[in-house]
Structures are given as C-alpha cells and as structure tokens.
Amino acid sequence: MSPTRPARTGVAAALLAALLFALLPAAPAAAEPAPTVALSKTEGGKGGELTVSGSGWKAGALLMLLVCGQSAPGKGVIGGTNSCANTEGRAATVDAKGAFSQKLPVAEPPKPCPCVVHVAGVTGQQDSVDVAFTVAGHPTAPLPEPTGTGRLAVLATVRLEGSSGVLVWFGAPARREVVFTVGNLGQTPLKDPVFEVGSSHGVFSPQYEERPWRGTLQPGRKAEIRLPVELTAGAHGDYQVSVRYDGKVLVEQPWGVGRPWGVTLFWLLLAVVVPAGLFRIGMAVVDRVRPAARRRPHRQHAQPHPPHAHRAPDRAPGPVPPATAAGDERPTAVLPWFTPHSAPSENSPTTKGQS
Incomplete structure (x- = not known):
C-alpha cells in the first residue's frame, strides 16, 4: 500500500462531506417580528390621556394614532377612518430601534363603541394594529x-x-389608469368594492380619493381592476401612485411626468411678441401726431418737357439773340457757322471800294 493512499482517501472524504453540506437545504431565515402596540390603560373618559407605545416597527416610519369606534381587534375599523376621532389624532415617528411612545388624548369617536386605538403606518410602513x-x-x-x-x-x-395628449405639454392635468389584478381570498362575495387612489410627490403623503369598482367578486375568483388617476395641472417630476382598500395599501407604482415645455415656450414667445407689438403701436401714434410737413419732405420735380405739338418751328440761321436777362444762368447756344473769327470787327479796315 502506497503511503499517499490514506491522504487521497482523506481528501475524497472531505470533498464528499462538503458536497453533502452544500446540497442540504438552508435553514429558513428568521422572520421579522410583527409590530406590536401597548396602551398605558384600557379605559378612559373624554378629556383624559393615555400613552401609546410600540415595538417591532420599521425605523423612521411615520405612524398615525386614532381612537376609532365601531371596531374590534382582528376585524379592523368598520367604515374606515370615518369612524375615528380624526381631529384628536396624533402622529408618531419610529426611532432607530423600531420603537415609539406617544401620548394620545381620549376622544369620543363619531361611531359607538366597541372602540380601539388604531395605529397605522403613513409613510415607510403600511402595517396597522388595533388594540381594544x-x-x-x-x-x-x-x-x-x-x-x-x-x-x-x-x-x-x-x-x-x-398616454399624455398635446394639451399636457401645455400644462393640462396628466391622466392614467392604474391596472392590477386582485383575487378574493375571503369566504364571502365582494360586491362593489370602493378603492382609494392617491398620488404623492417627494416627502408629501398621498391624498386619497375614492374610486368605486362596479361588480361582484366571488370567493376564490380574480378580476382585473382599472382605476383612473389624475394629477394637478402643471404637475411634473417623480410621483408615486398608491391604491388602498379597507385602510391597507394594495399597490404602489412610480410615475415619471415630464415638464410641460409648451408653457415655457408660450412665455418666451409672449416676451418677444408683446414688446414688438407695443413698439409698432407706439410708432403708429408718433406718426399720427407729428406735423404734416415733417411727414412729407420737399422734393424737386423736373419740369416736364413740352409736347412736340407746341415745339417752335426751325428758323433759318440769323444773328445771335441778345443776352439773357440777368440772373439767368442757362448757357447760350453758339452756332457752329458763326464764330468770333468770322464776325466783322469795328476797328478792322474797310475793304476796297468802301468809303
């Protein structure tokens, strides 16, 4: 037996053990603890105060605390937040350890008891807990x-x-339909459910509006839901569309809306057209109020030539006409056959035979 055989056998055993360890199913990850809520007291009269504390919540989440009537733990708030004393509600922020503590005034809800203290996430977490x-x-x-x-x-x-039409490019409200498929996992039919659709921008919480869906959804069945959503005029940027039912958020969908550049183009054109129009109006007013003499400058028109019918007839050569009147600067025509050399001079001697 060779001395290297035990070493090879050990290596093979180690590789087999590693392979078996890799094939074993991984241990399930520990589930995150469910959020809990505790009250400093379970009963109180109007005008009193209690302390609401909780743990297991997401760090940094914003919570809303309400006293609600016609409700019970495990059955939710029947009628939604219309059954709660909304004006006496309080907000709480979860700390880095997932805990919070907030004082809540005791108020009478608009619906009769049984009542609960309803704690629901607004941003960062959408869970809700009801405590009797x-x-x-x-x-x-x-x-x-x-x-x-x-x-x-x-x-x-x-x-x-x-899709957005041309008017959205000029600031009209952008419209879409949020489409999703839901199934009824309960034991009773769901008739004409009322959803709430809202949109949020930046750090602001969504403003929900009711959107009814007409129809009956039987247990174990599914249906495609189409709900309209509309933004305000001139809205642009990154938005978040949320749909909730029975106080719980079902879906969230991002929505990027482009800037309405048509509005910017309109203001640029207005900045050019209005000054040009005012300038033309001003020039027209100035042209009307200034004197007529300045509007019509003097122009020297050439004398029209006399018609040929009135031209003087040609004359035979004769003596040079007398000089023109003083001040007449027109040149005098000189006949070519009568030059100073051919004109008789007064001082020249007389010819033969003349006396």
Whole structure:
C-alpha cells in the first residue's frame, strides 16, 4: 500500500462531506417580528390621556394614532377612518430601534363603541394594529353584520396605462389608469368594492380619493381592476401612485411626468411678441401726431418737357439773340457757322471800294 493512499482517501472524504453540506437545504431565515402596540390603560373618559407605545416597527416610519369606534381587534375599523376621532389624532415617528411612545388624548369617536386605538403606518410602513380601548360614557352598539367585505390580494404586476395628449405639454392635468389584478381570498362575495387612489410627490403623503369598482367578486375568483388617476395641472417630476382598500395599501407604482415645455415656450414667445407689438403701436401714434410737413419732405420735380405739338418751328440761321436777362444762368447756344473769327470787327479796315 502506497503511503499517499490514506491522504487521497482523506481528501475524497472531505470533498464528499462538503458536497453533502452544500446540497442540504438552508435553514429558513428568521422572520421579522410583527409590530406590536401597548396602551398605558384600557379605559378612559373624554378629556383624559393615555400613552401609546410600540415595538417591532420599521425605523423612521411615520405612524398615525386614532381612537376609532365601531371596531374590534382582528376585524379592523368598520367604515374606515370615518369612524375615528380624526381631529384628536396624533402622529408618531419610529426611532432607530423600531420603537415609539406617544401620548394620545381620549376622544369620543363619531361611531359607538366597541372602540380601539388604531395605529397605522403613513409613510415607510403600511402595517396597522388595533388594540381594544373603552371610552367611558360613550354609547355602545353591536358590530354590524359583515356585508361581504372579502379579503383582497394582488395577483399580478401593477402597471399604468394611457398616454399624455398635446394639451399636457401645455400644462393640462396628466391622466392614467392604474391596472392590477386582485383575487378574493375571503369566504364571502365582494360586491362593489370602493378603492382609494392617491398620488404623492417627494416627502408629501398621498391624498386619497375614492374610486368605486362596479361588480361582484366571488370567493376564490380574480378580476382585473382599472382605476383612473389624475394629477394637478402643471404637475411634473417623480410621483408615486398608491391604491388602498379597507385602510391597507394594495399597490404602489412610480410615475415619471415630464415638464410641460409648451408653457415655457408660450412665455418666451409672449416676451418677444408683446414688446414688438407695443413698439409698432407706439410708432403708429408718433406718426399720427407729428406735423404734416415733417411727414412729407420737399422734393424737386423736373419740369416736364413740352409736347412736340407746341415745339417752335426751325428758323433759318440769323444773328445771335441778345443776352439773357440777368440772373439767368442757362448757357447760350453758339452756332457752329458763326464764330468770333468770322464776325466783322469795328476797328478792322474797310475793304476796297468802301468809303
């Protein structure tokens, strides 16, 4: 037996062990703890105060704290935030450890009890937790029977459909349709659900508007939902479209809106056309008010030639006409056959035979 065989056997065993370790299923990652909420007291009267604290929330998330009526833990806030004392609500920010603590005044909600303290994420986290709370002296009433609220879940990728027209280039509101597919995971039919669609820009929270969907979604069925969304006039930049149902956000979709360059072009043209028009109007006014003499400068018109019908007839050669009057600068024509050499001189001697 060669001395190197044990070494080779050890290497092969080590490689086999490494291969088996790689093929073993990885241990499941530890699930993140669910957010929790605790109250300093479970009952209080109007005008009082309680401390709401929680842990397991996402760091930096903004939470809204409300006292809501006609609600119960596990059943949600029936009727939405219309059942809550919204004017007495408070906001809380989660610290770096995922905890928060905030004082909340006790207020009477618009709906009768049973009541809860409703803690819901506004930005950074969309979870919500309800804790039972009794408002002393507030009326109580049984919870309404379920009307088939169902339980929706998004089953397909969200998308925005539609295109911007020419008017959007000049500042008209941009419009789209947010399209997604949902399934009813509950045990009751869902009839005419009412969704809420909102858009946010930058650090601002979305402003939701109700968008009803007509139809009935049976348990275990799915349907394609199309909801219109519209921005304000002149809006541009990066927006986030959100759709929520029963107080929970179902989908979020980014939306990049271009700048309305037509508005900029309009103002540039206006900056050129208006001054040019004012200049032309001013010149027209100046031309009307200045004297007529300045408007019509003097011009020397040439004397028209007399017609041929009135031309003087040709005359035979004769003596040179007398000199023109003083001041007449027109040149005198000299006949070619009468020159100073041929004119008789007064001092020249007389010819023969003359006396």
